[in-house]
Amino acid sequence: MNPEGKRLLNIVILGFGFMFMFTAFQTCGNIEQTVIKSFNSTEFHGSGYTSMAIIYGVFSASNLIAPSVVAVIGPQLSMFFSGLLYSGYIAMFIYPYTWSFYTASVLVGIGAAVLWTAQGNVLTINSNDTTIGRNSGIFWALLQFSLFFGNLYIYCAWHGHVHITDKDRQTVFISLTVISLVGCFLFFLIRKPDPESSPAEVSESLLQAESTEKLSHVLTPTLLFAVQACKIFVTKEMMLLSISIGYTGLELTFYSGVYGTCIGSMTRFGQDAKSLIGISGICIGIGEILGGGVFGMLNKCNRFGRNPVVLLGLITHFIAFYLIFLNIASDAPLAPEAGTDLQAYISPSVSVALLCSFLLGLGDSCFNTQLLSIIGFMFRDNSAPAFAVFKFIQSIMAALAFFYSNYLLLHWQLLILVLAGFLGSMMFFVAEWMAESSRRESDYDSI
Structure with a gap:
């Protein structure tokens, strides 16, 4: 070969x-x-x-x-x-x-x-x-x-x-x-x-x-890597993007752990409520693959910038959050094994629940593809520590979200997601404007 x-x-x-x-x-x-x-x-x-x-x-x-x-x-x-x-x-x-x-x-x-x-x-x-x-x-x-x-x-x-x-x-x-x-x-x-x-x-x-003799040669680059990551963390660009990155950690928690639990707790979905957790995961995957493929290809012909894709992700998630608020009982994340008999604001619908799963996956791919793209552009000379900072922020916020999921009812969790998503998107728009200005200056200098 x-x-x-x-x-x-x-x-x-x-x-x-x-x-x-x-x-x-x-x-x-x-x-x-x-x-x-x-x-x-x-x-x-x-x-x-x-x-x-x-x-x-x-x-x-x-x-x-x-x-x-x-x-x-x-x-x-x-x-x-x-x-x-x-x-x-x-x-x-x-x-x-x-x-x-x-x-x-x-x-x-x-x-x-x-x-x-x-x-x-x-x-x-x-x-x-x-x-x-x-x-x-x-x-x-x-x-x-x-x-x-x-x-x-x-x-x-x-x-x-x-x-x-x-x-x-x-x-x-x-x-x-x-x-x-x-x-x-x-x-x-x-x-x-x-x-x-x-x-x-x-x-x-x-x-x-x-050999262990090489360990001393490895530790020095590792410490340098950590120092570079700390320096990138406090830059103006990363501070702006950190809100958007933090939001991806919060919504990662929601779609990967909380929402499936909510669906399985809804006794009004009938005997299939527990098995619907699996179908929900499949719908999330369809949204992720569709969004990742389409928006990943759009990065190659980035004519309109990254902001429209992030705005689409925000709108997609807001629609999903609103429908979940109407469709899923507020105590579903904390309900006992027997589930909850409570009803939200509409008659519980399996179709609406699975549509929300798809929208959660699609919106997540919008945010992640564009964040990976802009970080790779802004920190192209130090991409490894920049992406380490990305993972660090995302993981910390995911850990925080899983912690408060033990105590908060569904509507409070959705409110946190709405506020974080809106603020994160606004900060992304500012960061994208800075990136676009930097690109124009670079093009002007090359001319």
Whole structure:
């Protein structure tokens, strides 16, 4: 196989590995609060919202140490061992205990930082300037398909189940654990690409450290990386964008954990309420893939700038929030396992609930594609620390949102999202205006 074919095969294997892993983990996150409420045991007092808050909080802090871990043991082993931590978290639900639940949450937070750092390195060393866009698209598409398969399995497994029994729970999580482990072992099929005279080769030589003696050479770049990230964090551009980034963390929490729980709690949806959590996840995935594909391509012909896409995302989310407010009972996020009999302001509609799922995914892709685009443009000379700041802010806000989801009724959560979305969009418009002004000045100077 020629070198380019070898690198492309590595990207495909990487995508399939993540697809299997996140088919299991995203499905787990989508259903875990519903599962926990149905688990009758005096020995277990965990909360799915608290667990996800811990995961995202630890994830944000662990981004500082992740480059060193990947540098010492290499990206392949880093992804494998991080994947085992994900699998352990999922397997914990087979026989859950409070101490193991929260311990696994901390470990997954650390593993997530290492996993995504290693993924970025593998993508880099298998790409060049002409193939990075294609390879990123292949990886993104395969990753997003994880929203389909796991949620479809949940729909089929729980169809017609009003109560999730211990056997139902164990069957689902044993299956998800096996799926996750398949993804882990796929990483061993990735082969070291033939070296090229490119920055990627330098990156690979750094990350393929073979002895502890190299650790001292790794820590210095890591500290420099942290210093650069801190400097970028306090720039005017990043301070403006931080509001928009924070909003993506809040709405990430809502669509990935809270909204599915709300749907499963609505007894007025009938016996299919629990299985509808899976269909909701599929609708979110359709919105994400559609939006990511369309708006990702629009970045190549950026004639009207990024603001129209962000405005579309804001309008899409506001429509979704308003319909959810009308359709879903206010106590749905906190309802017991039996669900809630309350009605909101209209007769509860499954079709409206699933439409909102699609709109949540579509709006999320609007914000994320444009944020990635503008950060890559504004901080092109320091893209790695800039994207680390992006992940840090997003993860902190996601952790905060999962924490308050334990206590706030649905309408208060929606109000927070509306205010944060409006303010974040306004700040993005200002940042885009600054970016456009900078581009015009650069074009003028070149002329």
